[in-house]
Structures are given as structure tokens and as C-alpha cells.
Amino acid sequence: MKRHFFALLMLACAGCTPAVTKLNVADIAKSDALQVTDKRPASEKENKIFSLLITSKEYGVIRTGDVHLSPPPVRLLQHEAYQKFAADGSAHTVTVYHFVIYQNMRTQLRAGAIGAGLGGALGAVVGNSIASHDAASQTHLYDEMSFNSVSDEYLRGQYNGWENPDNASVYVIYIDTDIDGKKVFTRTVASMKPHGDQNPLADGVELAIKNHLAHYDGNSTAASRATQSNVISATTSATLAAATTPAATDAQPAPANAGMLTAAQGVANQLHCNAVRPNGDTTFTASCGSYDVVIDCDGGKCHPMHTVNAHP
Helix, strand or coil, X not given: CHHHHHHHHHHHCCCCCCCCEECCCCCXXXXXXXXXXXXXXXXXXXXXXXXXXXXXXXXXXXEECHHHEECCHHHHHHHHHHHHHHHHCCCCCEEEEEEEEEEECHHHHHHHHHHHHHCHHHHHHHHHHHHCCCCCCEEEECCHHHHHCCCCHHHHHCCCCCCCCCCCCEEEEEEEEEECCEXXXXXXXXXCXXXXXXXXXXXHHHHHHHHHHHCCCCCCCCCCCCCXXXXXXXXXXXXXXXXXXXXXXXXXXXXXXXXXXXXXXHHHHHCCCCCEEECCCCEEEEECCCCEEEEECHHHCCEEEEEECCCC
């Protein structure tokens, strides 16, 4: 139960003197040469507790301000962008429109409150079972209109069932940049559970930045430091459509095993998609109308991985 009281204390003290995670970034002074324009709304740089009332729909969601990281998030983005683009010797322009971090600890905090109410061994079991939950870290392209159209800001800190099936405590990180005229908007869901000596906030922000900048590569795949396979649950085609992530498919398809093809088609049918086609040794693509779904059958079981190639 101690970890729940710590989480409650962290929530209650979010407005107190903030804890700062200091990162040792080698040669960071060199990246001052890259000019970055920060056009974020001022609120994205500040802390906010949306509600302390356990019955509130906003309970357990916090906006995490810049002050919690040193160097702050945009400075880390500047450094990573410099390292990525400096080698070509060209001048680059970077504009940041959004870089905002939310914490969603709702399930853990409510479980802690219920566990405390039950007391004893049963309360400890309830609390600890939720606290042990973890989430796979993942990044997806995001729609700017969806971001701007939310009726209440706390909704940006919510997650989908396929993003966080165990309802673990997570960071939800949005980054929106324009680099040399190319605009990219991403959403990262990263676990708040510490892994070894790594700080989960620093780890999540660094992952979000690397995955975001990977979308400025022609054929690169976003980095992943996931604690489990980054898999989208087979729910509905509408849910999958919200998780559009481009993926390169230059490899020539290999002949598909008949049993594997049948299993992949079964997954496609669950998603209300059309016939599958092989695009690798163990992967298939199914057309689902306005987008495709990549299905992986490695290890004898087939499951959807991510969406690709939105059709005009």
C-alpha cells in the first residue's frame, strides 16, 4: 500500500515545490546552434491538477509542466534534432507548436483509495494488483484537429483500451513540430512504472522525442523501448483507424504458409477487414477501407500490429 500513499502524496503536492529530474546530456551546448521557435500555449509549460475529487471524471489526470525536467522538454527536443540534422551542414528551421505531458494515474489512485477503505490483507491485494500493472510504450501519428477539438483538456490525458489494456499509470505526451516545412504531430503513451534506475518521466520524454523525429526520416521506423510487444488489440476498425502509423513495406513478399494465411485472415475478419495479402515471411496486410492493418503471425499466433497507408 505504500506506493499508493506515495502516489496520493504526489498528486496532493503537485502544486508544491516541484521535484526536478536533472539529465546529464553530453555536449548539449553544441545544439544551441540550432534555432528553435517555441510557439506553445503558455499553459502547456505549467502544472495543473484537474481534480482532487475521487468521484470526478477529471480525477487522476495531471498536466506536467516543464519545470520537472532539466533541461526542459523543448531543449531536449532541440538537442535531439541538432544531432539528427547537423551532419548535413545545412541550416534548419524548427518550430514547436505543442509539447505537453499528461499523467494519468486514475486507476492506481482509485484502487489505492478502495484498498485503503477495505484495509488489511484484502486492501493490500487490491492496491498492489493495480500498482503492478505496466504499459507498453508506443508512439502514433495524431490528428491536430482531434487535439484542438476536445471539449475538456483532461480528455487529452485519457488513453484507449488498446494503448493501455491493463489500465496502468501512464504519461501521455503530445509533440507537434514543423521542421523545414514538414509538420508532424505525434502522441506517445509511456509507462510511469520505473524500470531499473531509469526515471520514467525522462525515459518517456526521450522516447517520445526520438519517435517523433523518426517521422522526419524517409524510411525509418520509430524507436521503441516497450516493456512488452507494441500490439494493437483486435477491437474495432474504428479504434484501429485512430492509431495510424506509417510503416515502410519495401520488402518483397515471401510465399505464405497456407495455415498462417488462414489464421491471418481470421484476424482480419474480426476487424471487419477484407482479404489479407502477404508482405513478408510472417506478416500480412489487410485492407480495411480507408486504411490497412499489418498482421503479424510470428510464433504461431496472429495479431494486429498497427495501421498503415491511409487511402485517399
